[in-house]
Amino acid sequence: MNAGLINELEKLLGVSSVLYQPEDTLLYEYDGSVEKGRPDLVVFPESTENVSQIVKLAAKYNVPVVGRGAGTGLSGGALARTGGVMIVFARMNRILELDAENQRAVVQPGIVNYELTRAAEPHGLYFAPDPSSWKSCTIGGNVAENAGGPHTLAYGVTTNHVTALELVLPDGEIIRVGSKHGEAPGYDLSGLFVGSEGTLALVTEITVKLSRKPEAVKTLLAIFDTVDDAADTVVDITARAITPSACEMLDGWTLRTVEDYIHAGFPMDSAAVLLIEVEGLAEAVAAQAAAITEVCNAHHSREVRLARDNAQRELLWKGRKNAFGALGRLAPSNYVLDGVIPRSKLPQALRRIHEIGEQFAFQIGNIFHAGDGNLHPILLYDPRDAAQFERAREAAARIIRYCVEVGGALTGEHGVGMEKSELMPLLFSDADFDLMRRVHDAFNPDCALNPGKIFPLSKGCGEIRVRKQAGATATQR
Amino acid sequence: MMSTSASFSANLASFLGPSRVLTDPVPCAAYAVDKTIPAAVAKPASAEEAAEIVRFAALEKVALIPCGNRTKLGIGMPPSRYDIALDMTALDKIAHYDPGDLTLSVDAGLPLAKLNAALLEHKQFLPLLVPWYSRSTVGGTIASGIDSPLRQFYGTARDFLIGAEFVDGTGKLCKSGGRVVKNVTGYDLHKLLIGSLGTLAIITRLNFRTFPAPLASRGFVASFQNAEGALALRRAIAESSLTPLTLDLVSPELARLFATQTPQTPEVAVFAGEEQPSGQSLLPPVGDWFRPSEWQLCAAFASTPEVLARYERDLMRLATNSSTTSTKFLDDNSRPSLWGRLRETLSMLLEASPAAAIFKINILPSYHAALFASLRQIAVRAALPHALIARAGGTIYFALLPTSANDGNTNLLAQTATQISDLLSASDGPAPANRGHATLLFAPPALKHAFCVQDISASRRLKAAFDPQNIFAPGRCF
Numbered sequence: 001m002n003a004g005l006i007n008e009l010e011k012l013l014g015v016s017s018v019l020y021q022p023e024d025t026l027l028y029e030y031d032g033s034v035e036k037g038r039p040d041l042v043v044f045p046e047s048t049e050n051v052s053q054i055v056k057l058a059a060k061y062n063v064p065v066v067g068r069g070a071g072t073g074l075s076g077g078a079l080a081r082t083g084g085v086m087i088v089f090a091r092m093n094r095i096l097e098l099d100a101e102n103q104r105a106v107v108q109p110g111i112v113n114y115e116l117t118r119a120a121e122p123h124g125l126y127f128a129p130d131p132s133s134w135k136s137c138t139i140g141g142n143v144a145e146n147a148g149g150p151h152t153l154a155y156g157v158t159t160n161h162v163t164a165l166e167l168v169l170p171d172g173e174i175i176r177v178g179s180k181h182g183e184a185p186g187y188d189l190s191g192l193f194v195g196s197e198g199t200l201a202l203v204t205e206i207t208v209k210l211s212r213k214p215e216a217v218k219t220l221l222a223i224f225d226t227v228d229d230a231a232d233t234v235v236d237i238t239a240r241a242i243t244p245s246a247c248e249m250l251d252g253w254t255l256r257t258v259e260d261y262i263h264a265g266f267p268m269d270s271a272a273v274l275l276i277e278v279e280g281l282a283e284a285v286a287a288q289a290a291a292i293t294e295v296c297n298a299h300h301s302r303e304v305r306l307a308r309d310n311a312q313r314e315l316l317w318k319g320r321k322n323a324f325g326a327l328g329r330l331a332p333s334n335y336v337l338d339g340v341i342p343r344s345k346l347p348q349a350l351r352r353i354h355e356i357g358e359q360f361a362f363q364i365g366n367i368f369h370a371g372d373g374n375l376h377p378i379l380l381y382d383p384r385d386a387a388q389f390e391r392a393r394e395a396a397a398r399i400i401r402y403c404v405e406v407g408g409a410l411t412g413e414h415g416v417g418m419e420k421s422e423l424m425p426l427l428f429s430d431a432d433f434d435l436m437r438r439v440h441d442a443f444n445p446d447c448a449l450n451p452g453k454i455f456p457l458s459k460g461c462g463e464i465r466v467r468k469q470a471g472a473t474a475t476q477r
Numbered sequence: 478m479m480s481t482s483a484s485f486s487a488n489l490a491s492f493l494g495p496s497r498v499l500t501d502p503v504p505c506a507a508y509a510v511d512k513t514i515p516a517a518v519a520k521p522a523s524a525e526e527a528a529e530i531v532r533f534a535a536l537e538k539v540a541l542i543p544c545g546n547r548t549k550l551g552i553g554m555p556p557s558r559y560d561i562a563l564d565m566t567a568l569d570k571i572a573h574y575d576p577g578d579l580t581l582s583v584d585a586g587l588p589l590a591k592l593n594a595a596l597l598e599h600k601q602f603l604p605l606l607v608p609w610y611s612r613s614t615v616g617g618t619i620a621s622g623i624d625s626p627l628r629q630f631y632g633t634a635r636d637f638l639i640g641a642e643f644v645d646g647t648g649k650l651c652k653s654g655g656r657v658v659k660n661v662t663g664y665d666l667h668k669l670l671i672g673s674l675g676t677l678a679i680i681t682r683l684n685f686r687t688f689p690a691p692l693a694s695r696g697f698v699a700s701f702q703n704a705e706g707a708l709a710l711r712r713a714i715a716e717s718s719l720t721p722l723t724l725d726l727v728s729p730e731l732a733r734l735f736a737t738q739t740p741q742t743p744e745v746a747v748f749a750g751e752e753q754p755s756g757q758s759l760l761p762p763v764g765d766w767f768r769p770s771e772w773q774l775c776a777a778f779a780s781t782p783e784v785l786a787r788y789e790r791d792l793m794r795l796a797t798n799s800s801t802t803s804t805k806f807l808d809d810n811s812r813p814s815l816w817g818r819l820r821e822t823l824s825m826l827l828e829a830s831p832a833a834a835i836f837k838i839n840i841l842p843s844y845h846a847a848l849f850a851s852l853r854q855i856a857v858r859a860a861l862p863h864a865l866i867a868r869a870g871g872t873i874y875f876a877l878l879p880t881s882a883n884d885g886n887t888n889l890l891a892q893t894a895t896q897i898s899d900l901l902s903a904s905d906g907p908a909p910a911n912r913g914h915a916t917l918l919f920a921p922p923a924l925k926h927a928f929c930v931q932d933i934s935a936s937r938r939l940k941a942a943f944d945p946q947n948i949f950a951p952g953r954c955f
Binding site for chain 2: 099101102104124145146148152156157159160175177179180181182183184185186187188189191192194195196212214215235238239241243280281282283284286287340341342343344369372373374407408409410411412413414415416420424427428429431432434435436438439440441442443454
């Protein structure tokens, strides 16, 4: 790496804010996905001005820049695919304003999702998007990936809760889009930048809506003897236009693994459970819970348990949200997919996933946002076994292809990143890529920001080179 | 080199067929945008044909403006060029609807009312109850960016538009998003189409998530002698556990318009329980329970009988603790007369004063009281009739309603519009920096240039990416 760049960055940020020794940068070559990509330099800005100056320096030395929050992403979005400078937002983690009356907060990108909800709670408010990693992931990362979570079924994903952004463009220019209110003259730029996976700009400040905590919550655990019955129940809940705030499914194999670890109270001998939550006015919640119980019973639910109190409710959710940790006890690594299907296709999709698992000799677990058709099949594998890893990728691609075939999409909340970029042509035509490319180039013409993401390498940043030097072990298909 | 209008009209007719191209000045005049009349109207029968017309326009370097039923073409800046009107109303099919998935794919030219009638058969609906409702097409509604009182509960189109197909400025059919309710595959380009006024792309198809149609619904109206009292009740409702479908504040001047005028757009039933009016019927007048000399806080809510009873109890309790002068609950018989007017506010304002200047101001609710006072002061000083409706989430429509469209009034309107613009940008005003934005939604063309949008470099970059030759509605956004 260029000594001049290191020198200038250290002068700008101080020596403790610039890492470049391999043993330091090694920590940043991973995220939550199966991908790797090591940065040459890691820097920790403390202000928007810092970010702008870093970007300008990187441009001067012709080095790409990648933003990163907590590194919990599941698609390789925050990895330095072609090396370069990684901007870690850990020190830009403040709440700049909390306006309870207008239900808005202005935050820096490095704040942990849950910390905002904790700060809003005394006002009876919370930040609705709640990815499973909410106790460690950052809101900047949520914005980049347009993150979801169990409760987005009723309340929408990150983009539905962002009203304004401050952004740094690759030339260092600082711009603001949206407004505190949300709407602003011109096009819906917040709508474009949220979910653009750091390929258009770096987000340095975020204005979000805060939601009012509901008066009543009921959490139901519906237990089934077959996966089909559980899946049919979800289809029927949707078809009857009942809108729970969350509707999660765990299949039997997954819930047994989770139960061994968390002791959430999942029945060990069941084939699947649905974790369903309803929220709102007490009267409405009572009616919805009754309607859902009726649907569950109609589909041969063995039992529908109602969480007695907050402690029991939190335990059930702990089981759901820590499932990936529990699976970590079974295999060195796991590969979490994120395909989406039309909700009515759920039963057949789960059968197909099971078949693909048998075909590729993988035990595939399912723990996912059933209510909005967002699947999370999990493949356990050993990354040291190259052949097995390749087989896992093939099985994953097969599942994603199936999602597209039945009218779905590649990713519901994890992002395309570098993991699914080569699968993008399943959904998009050359004309679509041309337009996306022109939109990309309108803000990031030289691929200085997060190169090698979203677009297939052949349709992305022209002559992008994926470096395979020591230290930058970028993987590609 | 730009071709002459006669030659490109002939070329257009030769490849589309004469029945799909209008060149007579009289029918073309019906497609005027801010008094600019196009040389030709082309009516594609398919998305592919629309793409072909765009490629033709790109080749001939002529400017296109897409339209549906032309109810909201007044929104936006006067076009700098306008050669062909692209009438999209022949694209009017529901391409895909799976009630079990609550998702929908619909052609741009289908009227919303027809779409909702089809959805209501499955007890679902699209919460876009916008002005000119029975005539508005889906595509025009999205392109105009117009909102609906239902945004209080359902959000705006950006919250339930899940994908789109459209023709870009190079004449290629493109898409973004999909037909699933949760999707982060690729850039959310369809969100950019909302409010783009035809400047980015020709929308051919839109995908939405649909919603369960409200069950039994009720209305609630509380009257107040001043805005402060109404705003206090609005805040109390916002901070309660209630989640009304709509929550709008109506100024006394607008209330008077509601009490004395009937919207001219034919009425259609929207919700369950409403009687389906036959033919070209109009809204019935509001009842004598309506107190037009006062501020009105209007809420709608819908649910099961138990929940409706809870709403009535809680709203009464909150109202009793407020300074209200009267309250009224409305049922399926009385509710449509007022809710139809709330929905049709913009069409009614323009019917009352065709030369009206209507501002859309987006500002957080806590700034409303001070802003209302300042707006009123400016209008009174100019001796201009005015009216206001404020949504609880912060969007305000403020109308100046000159009684005629003479030059004197235009000058007066221009001066007043400038004062409103200055008011919103003043750092010590009622809308401190970065808290609010105003756009001039409807106004006489001469006025629009005086109130131009600032800070749009990022939007310009996008315009060039979508439409490199600037053939789509040039000048309409900036």
